[in-house]
Amino acid sequence: MQLPKLPVGEAVEALVDWIEEYFGWLLDGISEGLRFLVGGFQDLLLIIPALVLILLSSVLVWLVTRRDTRLAVLTALGLLLVWNLGLWDLAMLTLALVIVSTVLALAISIPVGIAAAGSDPLNAALRPVLDLMQTMPSFVYLIPAVIFFGLGSVPGIIATVVFAMPPALRLTNLGIRQVPTELIEVADAFGTTPRQKLLKVQIPVALPTIMAGVNQCIMLALSMTVIASMIGAGGLGYRVLVGIQRVDIGMGFEAGLAIVIIAIILDRITQNLVPQHENR
Amino acid sequence: MKSEGSVIFEKISIEDATQLQPIVSVKGLTRVFGQDPEKALALHRSGRSKQEIYEETGSTLALNNVSFEVMPGETFVLMGLSGSGKSTLLRCINRLIDPTEGEILIDGEDIVGMSQEELRATRRRKLGMIFQSFALLPHRTVLDNIAFGLEIQGIPADERHRKAEEVLQMVGLGGYGASMPGELSGGMKQRVGLARALTSDPDILLMDEAFSALDPLIRRDMQDELLDLQQRLGKTIIFVTHDLDEALKLGDRIALMKDGAVVQIGTPEEILTNPENAYVEKFVADVDLTRVLSASDVMRRPEPVAQCTAGPRVALHLMEEHDIQGIFVVTRQRLLRGRVTLDDAVEAVKKGKQMTDILITDIPVVAPDASLGDIISLIVESPYPVAVADDTGRLRGVISRGAILAALARKGEDTHAAS
Numbered sequence: 001m002q003l004p005k006l007p008v009g010e011a012v013e014a015l016v017d018w019i020e021e022y023f024g025w026l027l028d029g030i031s032e033g034l035r036f037l038v039g040g041f042q043d044l045l046l047i048i049p050a051l052v053l054i055l056l057s058s059v060l061v062w063l064v065t066r067r068d069t070r071l072a073v074l075t076a077l078g079l080l081l082v083w084n085l086g087l088w089d090l091a092m093l094t095l096a097l098v099i100v101s102t103v104l105a106l107a108i109s110i111p112v113g114i115a116a117a118g119s120d121p122l123n124a125a126l127r128p129v130l131d132l133m134q135t136m137p138s139f140v141y142l143i144p145a146v147i148f149f150g151l152g153s154v155p156g157i158i159a160t161v162v163f164a165m166p167p168a169l170r171l172t173n174l175g176i177r178q179v180p181t182e183l184i185e186v187a188d189a190f191g192t193t194p195r196q197k198l199l200k201v202q203i204p205v206a207l208p209t210i211m212a213g214v215n216q217c218i219m220l221a222l223s224m225t226v227i228a229s230m231i232g233a234g235g236l237g238y239r240v241l242v243g244i245q246r247v248d249i250g251m252g253f254e255a256g257l258a259i260v261i262i263a264i265i266l267d268r269i270t271q272n273l274v275p276q277h278e279n280r
Numbered sequence: 281m282k283s284e285g286s287v288i289f290e291k292i293s294i295e296d297a298t299q300l301q302p303i304v305s306v307k308g309l310t311r312v313f314g315q316d317p318e319k320a321l322a323l324h325r326s327g328r329s330k331q332e333i334y335e336e337t338g339s340t341l342a343l344n345n346v347s348f349e350v351m352p353g354e355t356f357v358l359m360g361l362s363g364s365g366k367s368t369l370l371r372c373i374n375r376l377i378d379p380t381e382g383e384i385l386i387d388g389e390d391i392v393g394m395s396q397e398e399l400r401a402t403r404r405r406k407l408g409m410i411f412q413s414f415a416l417l418p419h420r421t422v423l424d425n426i427a428f429g430l431e432i433q434g435i436p437a438d439e440r441h442r443k444a445e446e447v448l449q450m451v452g453l454g455g456y457g458a459s460m461p462g463e464l465s466g467g468m469k470q471r472v473g474l475a476r477a478l479t480s481d482p483d484i485l486l487m488d489e490a491f492s493a494l495d496p497l498i499r500r501d502m503q504d505e506l507l508d509l510q511q512r513l514g515k516t517i518i519f520v521t522h523d524l525d526e527a528l529k530l531g532d533r534i535a536l537m538k539d540g541a542v543v544q545i546g547t548p549e550e551i552l553t554n555p556e557n558a559y560v561e562k563f564v565a566d567v568d569l570t571r572v573l574s575a576s577d578v579m580r581r582p583e584p585v586a587q588c589t590a591g592p593r594v595a596l597h598l599m600e601e602h603d604i605q606g607i608f609v610v611t612r613q614r615l616l617r618g619r620v621t622l623d624d625a626v627e628a629v630k631k632g633k634q635m636t637d638i639l640i641t642d643i644p645v646v647a648p649d650a651s652l653g654d655i656i657s658l659i660v661e662s663p664y665p666v667a668v669a670d671d672t673g674r675l676r677g678v679i680s681r682g683a684i685l686a687a688l689a690r691k692g693e694d695t696h697a698a699s
Contacts, residue, residue, distance in 0.1 A: 182415035185376050190429045190480070191403035200431070204419040 016147055027148050034100065034154045041096035050088050054079040061265065065272045075268075078261035087236060087258045094225050094235035095262060097153060101160035101221045106214060109165045113172025113213075114198070123173065130166045138163050138227050146231050156224075156233025164220040168213035175209030176202050207274050215270040222263045236262075301388065302349035303483060303516050304356075304373065309346040309382035311368055311540075314339025317380045330539050342368045343379070344540040352483070355510060355517040357527040360537035366520045369537070370486050373518065374407045375399060386484070404433050408477030412489035414469040416461035422472050423448065423457035429480035440479075447475045451505075467498035474506075478513070487519045491526065503529055524563060528552070528572050536560055548572060575655055576648040578687040579668045579677030585610045588617045592628035592635055595620050608667060608675060609639060616667055616675040619643050645669050648676055652687070655679060 020027070045053065054076055062072035082091050116123040141162050145155035179202050187197040203210070229237030236255045243252025312320045320339035323332070330341045343365050350356040358366040371377040373384055375391055384391050386406055394402065408429070416425050423444050424431075430440035448457055451471040461469060470490060477485055491499045503526065510517060521527050527534050528548040535545045536559075544556040552572060555561040584602055586595040586609045599607050599622050606621040617639065624638040644662045646655055648670055659666050659681055668677040 180413075180415070182411050182413050183417065185371075186409070186411065186415045186417070186428075188376055189374055189403060189407065189409040189486075190432050191400040192432050193400065196432055200428075201417065205417065207419070 019148070031149050031154045034157050035152070037100050038093075038096050038153050038157065041100060042093050045092040045096060046089065050083050054083065057265065061269060064269050071268060075265050078265065082258045082261055085254050085258065087239070087255060090234075090236045090239055090255070091258050091262060094222075094237065094259070097157060097160070097225060097228070097233060097235055098218065098221045098262075098266070101157045101164060101224075102214075102218050104157070105161045105165040105217050105221065106168055108161070109169035109213070109217070110172050110210065113169040113210075114176060114203075116169070116173045117176035117202075126169070130170060133162055134166045138224065139230075142227070142231050151232040153233045155231050156228030159231075160221050160224040160228055163224050164217045167216035167220065168210075171213030171216065172206070172210050175206030175213070178209065179205045211270060211274045215267060218266050218270055219263060222259060222266070225259065300351055302385075303352045303387060304350040304518065305385040305388075306349070306369075306373070307347050307383050307385075309343055309369070309372060309379050309384065310341070311343040311365075311372060311377065312339050312380045313342050321381065342540050343372070346382070346537075346540070346542050348535055348542060348545055350516060350518060352516055353514045354532045355519060355530050357531035357534045358518065358520045358537060359522065359524065359527040359531075359534055361522055364537040365540035366522075366537050367488055368540075370488050370518060370520050373484075374403055374409060374486060404429065404480060406483050407486060408480065408482035408484070409486045410470070410473045410477050410488065410490045412492050414461075414466070414473045414493070416469055416472055416476075418461055420461075421457065422453070422459050422461065422464070425461060425472055426457075426475045426479050428476055433480065444475070444479055447479045450478070450509075451475045466494050467502065470494060470502060474509075478509075478515075482515075484516045484518065487517060489520055489522070492521065492523070499526075506530065536563060549577070573652040573687060574648065575646050575650045575652075575666075575668045575679060576677070578652065578655075578683050579648075579679045580683055582608055582667070582675050582678045585614075585675065586620065586635075587612065588635060588639075590635070592620070592625045592633065592638060595635070596622070596625040596629055599625065606664060608678065609635065610675050614675050615673045616645065616669050617641070619664055619667075640664075643667060646679075647671065652684065656684060659684065 048056075057079055058072045058076040061075045062069065065071050082088060112126070116126050138159065141159050142155065145158045149155040149158060183201055183205055184197070187201040192200065225233065225235055225237035226240050227237070229235065229241050232238075236259050239255035240252050240259070243249070243255060310321065310324070312324075314320060314337060316337055316339060320333050320337045320341060323336060324341055324344070328336070330344070333339060333341050346365075346369060348356070358369055360366045368377055372379045373386075373391070375394075379392055382392070386402060389398075389402070391399065391402060416422075417428065420428070423441060426444040426448055427435075427440040430443060431437075435443075445454075445457060448454055451474055453468060453471050453475070456464070456468070461472065464472065470493075473490070491502050494502060506517075507530065509515075517530075519527075519530055521530075528551075531548055533545060533547055534551050536543045536551065538559055544551060544560050546554070551560060552564050555564055584598045584607065586598055586607050588609050588611055595607055595609070599605070604622070606619055607625075608619050609617045611617060618641040620635070620638055620640070624640075627633070628635075628638045643664050644658045644666045646658065646666055646668055648668055650668075655666055659679065665678050665680045667675060668679060669675050
């Protein structure tokens with residue numbers, strides 16, 4: 001005798017229907033908002049002539065790295081290559097996606113990380129959730145993202161946010177917890193309010209660690225672009241995907257190279273954003 | 281400065297200060313670290329030892345019924361080995377650690393019962409703290425570190441920077457305001473730590489092993505400067521140290537702690553010469569007396585003295601009457617002018633010379649707080665007794681070789697007899 005199949009699929013469908021019915025307005029709102037943000041960002045990046053933007057980027061790198069001329073020149077050369085390969089528009093879409101995803105991920109992970117540093121129960125509750133987010137194969141959250149937000153850049157952003165958030169949250173938590181006890185005592189002994197202690201002592205002292213988290217967040221967001229393009233997020237990732245599908249090594253490699261160039265530039269900028277202080 | 285109160289014939293000391301209200305008053309302070317403080321306290325009341333309480337409950341009795349009072353302007357040293365509870369006690373005073381039991385009055389207000397709001401106000405206005413590890417904020421410039429307390433109080437930037445700059449000058453670091461803490465040496469960092477605590481002008485400075493991380497020479501300089509600052513600013517200082525020499529040098533009074541309890545409270549003299557029990561005795565056994573005793577401890581009354589308006593005949597008469605070989609010459613205000621020897625006086629009387637002709641002005645003079653070690657080297661080189669004069673130049677006392685030997689012998693005996 002054959003056991004009847006448990007109606008898991010049906011249950012999920014019912015759940016999705018229910019969510020669509022009662023929270024459809026919310027999902028639509030999020031969807032519209034994100035689409036507007038990405039579109040706006042991409043338009044902004046494309047309004048500026050490519051050569052001007054390349055120059056601005058290399059000046060930015062030069063300033064942030066405290067006048068590392070070599071790195072500024074390499075930035076300009078790398079971006080010129082992207083432009084020359086005809087990938088500029090796609091690169092700007094990818095950049096817009098990465099920036100929007102990262103900002104969203106940080107807007108969630110940094111405050112939650114700070115809260116987790118101040119509360120052991122919250123920290124304990126978050127740990128398995130973060131483990132799940134980091135170890136679950138990233139393709140898996142493409143499915144619910146598509147279910148709720150359809151195809152396109154929005155589910156790509158949602159999946160990217162989920163994927164990129166954990167390191168920033170963990171490092172923020174760690175950074176605040178690692179602020180030396182004496183510095184906390186200084187804050188208390190001088191009569192700080194909890195808010196002053198957080199803003200004037202804990203966050204600034206933890207900032208190098210928090211920035212390492214921000215850096216990881218950006219890198220993970222970039223690495224997600226190819227996967228997100230499978231659900232229509234577009235950009236350089238889509239180009240790579242097409243290259244794979246057509247077994248066009250040249251096309252895939254060019255787009256992949258452009259991703260690497262953007263990644264290196266973003267990495268160097270974020271790594272140097274906060275000066276490192278010798279402790280004690 | 282501590283010796284100011286102990287000049288030999290104008291003894292102003294703690295007894296006179298008792299009319300004042302204590303600025304810090306600690307009563308029956310107990311602190312238990314662990315899961316079940318109530319149970320540990322109950323065991324403690326039934327007379328169990330710290331060790332027994334730990335074995336039974338896993339809780340540590342860090343402070344055991346500690347009581348003491350600190351007078352305004354006093355330097356009160358909490359001394360003990362590591363684990364004796366001295367740092368815990370210090371942190372209870374500004375409630376970085378909450379006491380389990382007992383009360384701490386600061387200017388008569390119980391800090392233990394204060395709300396968060398009142399506690400913050402008290403910490404801002406009355407309590408400054410200096411840490412062993414300096415604890416400077418690494419992301420702020422020296423000036424912004426020093427201005428931290430004022431910033432917390434909401435003082436506008438230009439005003440707090442002006443104040444911080446003043447204090448920076450005072451601790452001898454003018455010009456370093458824009459440096460980052462990472463660029464400074466240990467001694468400089470602790471000057472910044474001191475400046476940070478002084479900037480909000482608190483009445484009480486809590487110093488937790490403040491100089492213990494510095495190397496010996498710099499440490500001595502910092503101690504001298506603290507004494508100097510203390511004299512100028514008149515702060516009340518509660519100073520934690522494990523170093524007896526430091527305690528003896530800085531403290532007006534010392535509380536010696538062991539296993540969370542105060543074993544003895546007294547002036548450095550009392551602790552050294554009258555150790556209350558074997559523990560204190562062992563602690564002080566290795567102290568070099570020449571570093572502990574100061575000029576004011578061994579000097580005698582400078583009598584007789586000759587007025588400089590009087591002639592050589594008067595001086596000669598005084599010397600003959602007291603059977604001495606020389607005499608100090610002072611003004612009416614007892615300002616030291618010099619010394620006249622018996623031989624010179626005899627010759628002056630014969631030849632009709634004036635007092636000023638035979639006055640020897642090149643004589644050894646020390647301050648009342650000079651250490652015995654310094655005086656011994658002076659007295660060995662000089663044929664005359666050493667004069668003790670305060671910083672206004674008034675003659676306070678005189679030290680002969682005999683007086684030093686007698687003082688050392690007496691203290692040595694006391695310490696011996698007690699052990």
